Amino acid sequence: MFYYLLKYVVLGPLLRLFFRPVIEGTEHIPADGAAIVAGNHLSFSDHFLMPAIIKRRITFLAKAEYFTGPGVKGKLTAAFFRSAGQIPVDRSGKEAGRAAIREGLGVLSRGELLGIYPEGTRSPDGRLYKGKVGVAVMAIRAQVPVVPCAMVGTFEIQPPGKVVPRIKQVTIRFGEPLDFSRYAGLENEKAAIRAVTDEIMYAILDLSDQEYVDEYAVKVKAADQAGRTGRFPKLRR
Numbered sequence: 001m002f003y004y005l006l007k008y009v010v011l012g013p014l015l016r017l018f019f020r021p022v023i024e025g026t027e028h029i030p031a032d033g034a035a036i037v038a039g040n041h042l043s044f045s046d047h048f049l050m051p052a053i054i055k056r057r058i059t060f061l062a063k064a065e066y067f068t069g070p071g072v073k074g075k076l077t078a079a080f081f082r083s084a085g086q087i088p089v090d091r092s093g094k095e096a097g098r099a100a101i102r103e104g105l106g107v108l109s110r111g112e113l114l115g116i117y118p119e120g121t122r123s124p125d126g127r128l129y130k131g132k133v134g135v136a137v138m139a140i141r142a143q144v145p146v147v148p149c150a151m152v153g154t155f156e157i158q159p160p161g162k163v164v165p166r167i168k169q170v171t172i173r174f175g176e177p178l179d180f181s182r183y184a185g186l187e188n189e190k191a192a193i194r195a196v197t198d199e200i201m202y203a204i205l206d207l208s209d210q211e212y213v214d215e216y217a218v219k220v221k222a223a224d225q226a227g228r229t230g231r232f233p234k235l236r237r
Helices: 002-019 046-053 071-083 096-109 134-142 190-208 217-229
Strands: 022-024 035-039 058-063 087-089 113-116 146-152 171-174
Touching: 002 046, 035 046, 035 134, 035 190, 046 058, 046 146, 046 171, 058 096, 087 096, 096 113, 096 134, 113 134, 134 190, 146 190, 171 190
Parallel strands: 022 171, 035 113, 035 146, 058 087, 058 113
Antiparallel strands: 146 171
């Protein structure tokens, strides 16, 4: 109930008024049945802009930190994400990837839309980074189409560290659904899931026209943080 209240009464109309999103390719989103919408992740605003313009309800796997923040702000943020139907996923530890896959498959098993950012985190500089393979595992195991999505201009309105977004028009593009049925049964094969992930990322790149970086954004962020603090991780032999 709160999800649709936000979408059609509160947040959706405001987002359309301020950012006047140009929307392309919504016909590629299946009218019913399970599917994955895989997009680039440039801004905190992405969490709201894409769901606001899709007719169907979409559930995102959100980082657990959004649900565990301290103080009044933390509680309000957690309440917002829970009410909007988003699922918390712990991104730390060895089981993090498996937990995300389990939660995602649960959404797909109910015939719903699952939203995911294969990069795993927001881009630190507006470029497109290497995708993590969880999206491929889910697509193959659930045998569902993957709709690539490109957010264009959201980095400029709200780059990392900016709390209040700039008022500027953005574009949201959806590409043709990708079918990976030919990989059925290969969700545990490293070469197969890497190939599927790279195909998804190439489709996003084709829509977004970003510069591509063949490295995980998380590692780039960690190296950048280490450079600023002077504390680099120890090398292991």
